[in-house]
Amino acid sequence: MGVFSRISDIINSNINAILDRAQDPEKIIRLIIQEMEDTLVEVRSAAVRTIAEQKELDRKIATVARDVEEWQTKAEFALVKGREDLAKGALQVKSKLQHELDGLKTRHEQIEAGLVKQGEDVAALQQKLADAKAREATMIARHKTATNRLKLRSSTYDGRVGDAFARFEQIERALDELEGKVDIYDMAKPKGVAEELAELQADHQVERELAALKAKLAGTGETR
Incomplete structure:
Protein backbone atom coordinates (compact mmCIF):
# COMPACT_ATOMS: atom_id res chain seq x y z
CA MET A 1 0.00 0.00 0.00
CA ASP A 158 -16.34 -18.50 41.91
CA GLY A 159 -16.85 -21.70 43.95
CA ARG A 160 -15.70 -20.13 47.19
CA VAL A 161 -18.87 -18.05 47.38
CA GLY A 162 -20.95 -21.18 46.95
CA ASP A 163 -19.02 -22.83 49.76
CA ALA A 164 -19.64 -19.84 52.01
CA PHE A 165 -23.38 -19.96 51.39
CA ALA A 166 -23.38 -23.70 52.07
CA ARG A 167 -21.70 -23.09 55.44
CA PHE A 168 -24.31 -20.47 56.30
CA GLU A 169 -27.07 -22.96 55.55
CA GLN A 170 -25.40 -25.53 57.83
CA ILE A 171 -25.29 -22.98 60.65
CA GLU A 172 -28.98 -22.13 60.13
CA ARG A 173 -29.93 -25.83 60.29
CA ALA A 174 -27.92 -26.23 63.50
CA LEU A 175 -29.71 -23.25 65.04
CA ASP A 176 -33.09 -24.70 64.01
CA GLU A 177 -32.24 -27.99 65.73
CA LEU A 178 -31.09 -26.17 68.88
CA GLU A 179 -34.27 -24.09 69.04
CA GLY A 180 -36.34 -27.29 68.56
CA LYS A 181 -34.60 -28.92 71.52
CA VAL A 182 -35.43 -25.91 73.69
CA ASP A 183 -39.10 -26.09 72.64
CA ILE A 184 -39.29 -29.82 73.49
CA TYR A 185 -37.71 -29.22 76.87
CA ASP A 186 -40.28 -26.51 77.64
CA MET A 187 -43.09 -28.91 76.70
CA ALA A 188 -41.78 -31.83 78.80
CA LYS A 189 -40.73 -30.07 82.02
CA PRO A 190 -42.98 -30.62 85.14
CA LYS A 191 -45.51 -28.00 86.05
CA GLY A 192 -44.79 -25.68 88.93
CA VAL A 193 -47.05 -25.00 91.96
CA ALA A 194 -48.18 -21.68 90.52
CA GLU A 195 -49.14 -23.25 87.23
CA GLU A 196 -51.15 -26.08 88.95
CA LEU A 197 -53.00 -23.59 91.18
CA ALA A 198 -53.85 -21.46 88.18
CA GLU A 199 -55.25 -24.48 86.36
CA LEU A 200 -57.23 -25.56 89.48
CA GLN A 201 -58.75 -22.11 89.82
CA ALA A 202 -59.67 -22.09 86.14
CA ASP A 203 -61.38 -25.49 86.48
CA HIS A 204 -63.28 -24.33 89.62
CA GLN A 205 -64.56 -21.27 87.80
CA VAL A 206 -65.76 -23.38 84.92
CA GLU A 207 -67.60 -25.72 87.33
CA ARG A 208 -69.35 -22.81 89.04
CA GLU A 209 -70.48 -21.37 85.69
CA LEU A 210 -71.74 -24.81 84.62
CA ALA A 211 -73.79 -25.23 87.85
CA ALA A 212 -75.29 -21.77 87.43
CA LEU A 213 -76.27 -22.55 83.88
CA LYS A 214 -77.97 -25.82 84.93
CA ALA A 215 -79.93 -24.02 87.67
CA LYS A 216 -81.10 -21.42 85.24
CA LEU A 217 -82.29 -23.99 82.76
CA ALA A 218 -84.07 -25.99 85.50
CA GLY A 219 -86.07 -22.90 86.56
CA THR A 220 -87.35 -22.35 83.09
CA GLY A 221 -88.28 -25.99 82.59
CA GLU A 222 -85.92 -26.42 79.65
CA THR A 223 -83.87 -29.16 81.17
CA ARG A 224 -84.39 -32.64 79.92
Whole structure:
Protein backbone atom coordinates (compact mmCIF):
# COMPACT_ATOMS: atom_id res chain seq x y z
CA MET A 1 0.00 0.00 0.00
CA GLY A 2 1.43 3.40 -0.99
CA VAL A 3 2.01 6.18 1.50
CA PHE A 4 -0.81 8.30 0.10
CA SER A 5 -3.26 5.40 0.23
CA ARG A 6 -2.34 4.77 3.85
CA ILE A 7 -2.66 8.41 4.86
CA SER A 8 -6.07 8.58 3.21
CA ASP A 9 -7.18 5.49 5.14
CA ILE A 10 -5.87 6.93 8.41
CA ILE A 11 -7.44 10.36 7.92
CA ASN A 12 -10.80 8.82 7.05
CA SER A 13 -10.67 6.18 9.78
CA ASN A 14 -12.76 6.22 12.91
CA ILE A 15 -10.47 5.46 15.85
CA ASN A 16 -13.38 4.72 18.18
CA ALA A 17 -14.82 2.14 15.78
CA ILE A 18 -11.44 0.43 15.49
CA LEU A 19 -11.04 0.28 19.26
CA ASP A 20 -14.58 -1.01 19.77
CA ARG A 21 -13.77 -4.02 17.57
CA ALA A 22 -10.39 -4.63 19.19
CA GLN A 23 -9.78 -7.44 21.66
CA ASP A 24 -6.66 -5.69 23.00
CA PRO A 25 -7.24 -1.90 22.87
CA GLU A 26 -3.81 -1.11 24.32
CA LYS A 27 -2.01 -2.99 21.56
CA ILE A 28 -4.29 -1.68 18.81
CA ILE A 29 -3.98 1.99 19.76
CA ARG A 30 -0.19 1.69 19.96
CA LEU A 31 -0.17 0.11 16.49
CA ILE A 32 -2.37 2.94 15.19
CA ILE A 33 -0.05 5.57 16.65
CA GLN A 34 3.02 3.79 15.27
CA GLU A 35 1.41 3.59 11.82
CA MET A 36 0.55 7.29 11.94
CA GLU A 37 4.05 8.27 13.03
CA ASP A 38 5.67 6.13 10.31
CA THR A 39 3.32 7.54 7.68
CA LEU A 40 3.96 11.10 8.86
CA VAL A 41 7.69 10.57 8.46
CA GLU A 42 7.18 9.22 4.94
CA VAL A 43 4.89 12.09 3.95
CA ARG A 44 7.35 14.67 5.24
CA SER A 45 10.20 12.94 3.43
CA ALA A 46 8.14 12.93 0.22
CA ALA A 47 7.41 16.63 0.73
CA VAL A 48 11.13 17.35 1.11
CA ARG A 49 11.85 15.51 -2.15
CA THR A 50 9.04 17.39 -3.89
CA ILE A 51 10.37 20.74 -2.69
CA ALA A 52 13.85 19.82 -3.95
CA GLU A 53 12.33 18.89 -7.33
CA GLN A 54 10.45 22.19 -7.39
CA LYS A 55 13.65 24.18 -6.78
CA GLU A 56 15.48 22.29 -9.49
CA LEU A 57 12.56 22.94 -11.83
CA ASP A 58 12.64 26.65 -10.96
CA ARG A 59 16.29 26.82 -12.02
CA LYS A 60 15.58 24.96 -15.24
CA ILE A 61 12.61 27.19 -16.07
CA ALA A 62 14.76 30.27 -15.53
CA THR A 63 17.48 28.84 -17.80
CA VAL A 64 15.08 27.89 -20.61
CA ALA A 65 13.31 31.25 -20.32
CA ARG A 66 16.67 33.03 -20.83
CA ASP A 67 17.36 30.81 -23.85
CA VAL A 68 13.99 31.74 -25.34
CA GLU A 69 14.80 35.44 -24.95
CA GLU A 70 18.29 34.97 -26.42
CA TRP A 71 16.97 33.21 -29.53
CA GLN A 72 14.35 35.91 -29.91
CA THR A 73 17.16 38.49 -29.85
CA LYS A 74 19.19 36.46 -32.36
CA ALA A 75 16.21 36.23 -34.71
CA GLU A 76 15.73 39.99 -34.56
CA PHE A 77 19.46 40.62 -35.14
CA ALA A 78 19.57 38.28 -38.14
CA LEU A 79 16.52 39.96 -39.64
CA VAL A 80 18.10 43.40 -39.18
CA LYS A 81 21.18 42.18 -40.99
CA GLY A 82 19.07 40.93 -43.85
CA ARG A 83 19.49 37.27 -43.05
CA GLU A 84 15.92 36.16 -43.09
CA ASP A 85 16.97 32.53 -43.31
CA LEU A 86 18.97 32.80 -40.09
CA ALA A 87 16.09 34.67 -38.47
CA LYS A 88 13.74 31.87 -39.42
CA GLY A 89 16.12 29.24 -38.02
CA ALA A 90 16.45 31.18 -34.76
CA LEU A 91 12.69 31.38 -34.42
CA GLN A 92 12.43 27.63 -34.96
CA VAL A 93 14.89 27.03 -32.09
CA LYS A 94 12.98 29.54 -29.99
CA SER A 95 9.70 27.69 -30.71
CA LYS A 96 11.13 24.40 -29.47
CA LEU A 97 12.47 26.04 -26.35
CA GLN A 98 9.12 27.74 -25.75
CA HIS A 99 7.35 24.40 -26.01
CA GLU A 100 9.80 22.95 -23.47
CA LEU A 101 9.27 25.98 -21.24
CA ASP A 102 5.49 25.54 -21.36
CA GLY A 103 5.87 21.89 -20.30
CA LEU A 104 8.16 22.86 -17.45
CA LYS A 105 5.65 25.45 -16.22
CA THR A 106 2.83 22.91 -16.34
CA ARG A 107 4.94 20.51 -14.33
CA HIS A 108 5.69 23.31 -11.88
CA GLU A 109 1.98 23.97 -11.37
CA GLN A 110 1.38 20.27 -10.71
CA ILE A 111 4.16 20.20 -8.13
CA GLU A 112 2.77 23.26 -6.39
CA ALA A 113 -0.68 21.64 -6.22
CA GLY A 114 0.92 18.46 -4.89
CA LEU A 115 2.74 20.38 -2.17
CA VAL A 116 -0.50 22.03 -1.10
CA LYS A 117 -2.16 18.61 -0.87
CA GLN A 118 0.79 17.19 1.04
CA GLY A 119 0.57 20.08 3.48
CA GLU A 120 -3.12 19.40 4.03
CA ASP A 121 -2.42 15.68 4.52
CA VAL A 122 0.34 16.39 7.04
CA ALA A 123 -1.92 18.75 9.00
CA ALA A 124 -4.78 16.23 9.00
CA LEU A 125 -2.47 13.37 9.98
CA GLN A 126 -0.92 15.42 12.78
CA GLN A 127 -4.41 16.13 14.12
CA LYS A 128 -5.30 12.43 13.99
CA LEU A 129 -2.02 11.56 15.70
CA ALA A 130 -2.60 14.11 18.46
CA ASP A 131 -6.12 12.75 18.94
CA ALA A 132 -4.87 9.17 19.14
CA LYS A 133 -2.15 10.08 21.65
CA ALA A 134 -4.66 12.00 23.75
CA ARG A 135 -6.93 8.94 23.80
CA GLU A 136 -4.10 6.47 24.48
CA ALA A 137 -3.80 7.09 28.23
CA THR A 138 -7.57 7.14 28.69
CA MET A 139 -8.15 3.99 26.65
CA ILE A 140 -5.38 2.09 28.45
CA ALA A 141 -6.72 3.20 31.84
CA ARG A 142 -10.25 2.12 30.87
CA HIS A 143 -9.01 -1.23 29.61
CA LYS A 144 -7.02 -1.91 32.78
CA THR A 145 -9.95 -0.89 34.97
CA ALA A 146 -12.36 -3.13 33.07
CA THR A 147 -9.88 -6.03 33.20
CA ASN A 148 -9.36 -5.65 36.94
CA ARG A 149 -13.11 -5.42 37.55
CA LEU A 150 -13.64 -8.57 35.49
CA LYS A 151 -11.00 -10.42 37.49
CA LEU A 152 -12.57 -9.23 40.73
CA ARG A 153 -16.03 -10.30 39.63
CA SER A 154 -14.70 -13.67 38.51
CA SER A 155 -13.01 -14.26 41.86
CA THR A 156 -16.10 -13.08 43.73
CA TYR A 157 -18.49 -15.40 41.96
CA ASP A 158 -16.34 -18.50 41.91
CA GLY A 159 -16.85 -21.70 43.95
CA ARG A 160 -15.70 -20.13 47.19
CA VAL A 161 -18.87 -18.05 47.38
CA GLY A 162 -20.95 -21.18 46.95
CA ASP A 163 -19.02 -22.83 49.76
CA ALA A 164 -19.64 -19.84 52.01
CA PHE A 165 -23.38 -19.96 51.39
CA ALA A 166 -23.38 -23.70 52.07
CA ARG A 167 -21.70 -23.09 55.44
CA PHE A 168 -24.31 -20.47 56.30
CA GLU A 169 -27.07 -22.96 55.55
CA GLN A 170 -25.40 -25.53 57.83
CA ILE A 171 -25.29 -22.98 60.65
CA GLU A 172 -28.98 -22.13 60.13
CA ARG A 173 -29.93 -25.83 60.29
CA ALA A 174 -27.92 -26.23 63.50
CA LEU A 175 -29.71 -23.25 65.04
CA ASP A 176 -33.09 -24.70 64.01
CA GLU A 177 -32.24 -27.99 65.73
CA LEU A 178 -31.09 -26.17 68.88
CA GLU A 179 -34.27 -24.09 69.04
CA GLY A 180 -36.34 -27.29 68.56
CA LYS A 181 -34.60 -28.92 71.52
CA VAL A 182 -35.43 -25.91 73.69
CA ASP A 183 -39.10 -26.09 72.64
CA ILE A 184 -39.29 -29.82 73.49
CA TYR A 185 -37.71 -29.22 76.87
CA ASP A 186 -40.28 -26.51 77.64
CA MET A 187 -43.09 -28.91 76.70
CA ALA A 188 -41.78 -31.83 78.80
CA LYS A 189 -40.73 -30.07 82.02
CA PRO A 190 -42.98 -30.62 85.14
CA LYS A 191 -45.51 -28.00 86.05
CA GLY A 192 -44.79 -25.68 88.93
CA VAL A 193 -47.05 -25.00 91.96
CA ALA A 194 -48.18 -21.68 90.52
CA GLU A 195 -49.14 -23.25 87.23
CA GLU A 196 -51.15 -26.08 88.95
CA LEU A 197 -53.00 -23.59 91.18
CA ALA A 198 -53.85 -21.46 88.18
CA GLU A 199 -55.25 -24.48 86.36
CA LEU A 200 -57.23 -25.56 89.48
CA GLN A 201 -58.75 -22.11 89.82
CA ALA A 202 -59.67 -22.09 86.14
CA ASP A 203 -61.38 -25.49 86.48
CA HIS A 204 -63.28 -24.33 89.62
CA GLN A 205 -64.56 -21.27 87.80
CA VAL A 206 -65.76 -23.38 84.92
CA GLU A 207 -67.60 -25.72 87.33
CA ARG A 208 -69.35 -22.81 89.04
CA GLU A 209 -70.48 -21.37 85.69
CA LEU A 210 -71.74 -24.81 84.62
CA ALA A 211 -73.79 -25.23 87.85
CA ALA A 212 -75.29 -21.77 87.43
CA LEU A 213 -76.27 -22.55 83.88
CA LYS A 214 -77.97 -25.82 84.93
CA ALA A 215 -79.93 -24.02 87.67
CA LYS A 216 -81.10 -21.42 85.24
CA LEU A 217 -82.29 -23.99 82.76
CA ALA A 218 -84.07 -25.99 85.50
CA GLY A 219 -86.07 -22.90 86.56
CA THR A 220 -87.35 -22.35 83.09
CA GLY A 221 -88.28 -25.99 82.59
CA GLU A 222 -85.92 -26.42 79.65
CA THR A 223 -83.87 -29.16 81.17
CA ARG A 224 -84.39 -32.64 79.92
